[in-house]
Amino acid sequence: MAQKKIKKIKSKKSEITLEDLAIIIQQGFEEARNENEKRFVKLEQGQAKLEQGQAKLEQGQAKLEQGQEEIKLRMCNVAYRIDIIDLQKRLQKVEDIVLKKKK
DSSP, rough: OOOOOOOEEEEESOEEEHHHHHHHHHHHHHHHHHHHHHHHEEEEEEEEHEEEEEHHHHHHHHHHHHHHHHHHHHHHHOOOOOHHHHHHHHHHHHHHHHHHHHH
């Protein structure tokens, strides 16, 4: 069997074998993969924070809606200011009539 010859790439500065080049490329891919994994973890953490924030906002919105409903219920049982003024005027007239009759 013939011994395998390793091809060499010649350049002006140095000689790099294909095996060395393959190792360099593999290391580059490993570094890129590690960087992507770190970024992915950061993205997942950011997404988790966003989801927590959204849940808090939804809880706050539910509280506001409940408070709004309570205010609406209270307002249904409250006479409007105009009605109160009108009733005061009418009461005053009735009192004036009653007091005149007593004299």
